[in-house]
Amino acid sequence: MRVLLAGGGTAGHTSPLLATADALRRLRPDVEITCLGTPRGLENRVVPAAGYPLELIPPVPMPRKPGADLLKVPARLRAAVRETRRVLDRVRPDVVVGYGGYVSMPLYLAVRKGQVPLVIHEQNTVPGLANKAGARFARRVLVSFPDTPLRGAEYVGLPIRPMISGLDRAARRAEARAFFGLDPDRPTLLVTGGSQGARRLNQAVSGAAGALAAAGVQVLHAEGKHGGAEPAVPGPGASDAPEVPYVVVEYIDRMDLAFAAADLAMCRAGANSVTEAAAVGLPAVYVPLPIGNGEQRKNAESVVAAGGGILVDDADLTTEWVAATVPPLATDADRLAAMGAAASGVIPRHADELVARIVLEVGGAG
Numbered sequence: 001m002r003v004l005l006a007g008g009g010t011a012g013h014t015s016p017l018l019a020t021a022d023a024l025r026r027l028r029p030d031v032e033i034t035c036l037g038t039p040r041g042l043e044n045r046v047v048p049a050a051g052y053p054l055e056l057i058p059p060v061p062m063p064r065k066p067g068a069d070l071l072k073v074p075a076r077l078r079a080a081v082r083e084t085r086r087v088l089d090r091v092r093p094d095v096v097v098g099y100g101g102y103v104s105m106p107l108y109l110a111v112r113k114g115q116v117p118l119v120i121h122e123q124n125t126v127p128g129l130a131n132k133a134g135a136r137f138a139r140r141v142l143v144s145f146p147d148t149p150l151r152g153a154e155y156v157g158l159p160i161r162p163m164i165s166g167l168d169r170a171a172r173r174a175e176a177r178a179f180f181g182l183d184p185d186r187p188t189l190l191v192t193g194g195s196q197g198a199r200r201l202n203q204a205v206s207g208a209a210g211a212l213a214a215a216g217v218q219v220l221h222a223e224g225k226h227g228g229a230e231p232a233v234p235g236p237g238a239s240d241a242p243e244v245p246y247v248v249v250e251y252i253d254r255m256d257l258a259f260a261a262a263d264l265a266m267c268r269a270g271a272n273s274v275t276e277a278a279a280v281g282l283p284a285v286y287v288p289l290p291i292g293n294g295e296q297r298k299n300a301e302s303v304v305a306a307g308g309g310i311l312v313d314d315a316d317l318t319t320e321w322v323a324a325t326v327p328p329l330a331t332d333a334d335r336l337a338a339m340g341a342a343a344s345g346v347i348p349r350h351a352d353e354l355v356a357r358i359v360l361e362v363g364g365a366g
Helices: 011-027 043-049 073-091 104-110 129-134 169-179 199-207 209-214 255-261 271-279 295-305 319-330 333-344 351-362
Strands: 002-006 032-037 054-056 095-098 118-122 140-143 153-155 188-192 218-222 246-249 264-267 284-286 309-311
Touching (some): 002 073, 011 043, 011 351, 032 043, 032 073, 043 054, 095 129, 095 351, 118 129, 118 351, 140 351, 188 255, 188 319, 199 209, 199 218, 199 319, 209 218, 209 246, 255 271, 271 284, 271 295, 284 295, 284 319, 319 333
Parallel strands (some): 032 054, 118 140, 140 153, 188 264, 218 246
């Protein structure tokens, strides 16, 4: 059986794609998996690293504002569809799976007449343009969050890796904190804005480094490629108190260990961030991205409503807010335990296998 998985650009598309690919291989070791992406996305690094072949087609970004670039979209889309058809001719898949984004629309148009059965997975509560279009003729339409407004939507959850879904945070805590050079016993805050980073989040939290340290809270901060995390470090002799670690890295490959090390997270509210944190029972302060169509706020709402997280608007996230709010929360073990239990009861942990079984069924191997 041959499967073509299309998704790229950011971790929001590539992470569930890879989780599904791995689940397909566990269920059917003989399945042939090919991934479809564009030359400019994260998939160019993570898909080959995961051991899957990657085919590339030209990206067709949709301009946010009217202008000359918008007029070029139809020609670019036609070219991308032609290239996608060439990929389909080479790969000859029994089923194709789209995760939305730039790379998926050409695939959907290339198979819209039913030559190859299509399965769609939508990561966000508010669906993107490509998945809205593809849902009109897809065999199955799968969604990460309940009440996602897509035709024929089936709530299955977001595929995540077994290294996350099967994580025992307490059992791995000592190992995880040693891995990142953290103190084994201090309350620990994990900060991440995703692979691109979130400059406002970086600046607000690192600006509160003194208040966090004064409360004994250590920090593991993934600042992303654009940086902005600059924690203030007291000068020599400024205090006789032991140094409280504030570890800044660009990117974290071992998110399982990052989650195990942490007692509390501060992050954006992309589908992956919300799903992974909630699935492992990690309480979080969610700071939704202030652009787009509001999907990040909606992604986090079910977890927050259950008591598993806190929402703060990007405009309200200041160093003063962090200094006043985060230290007392990060040091309240009872409240964090209750929040973690609430979060873990909201999110399905094993969507990867469920999605893989649906893909196999649609492709005729179920």
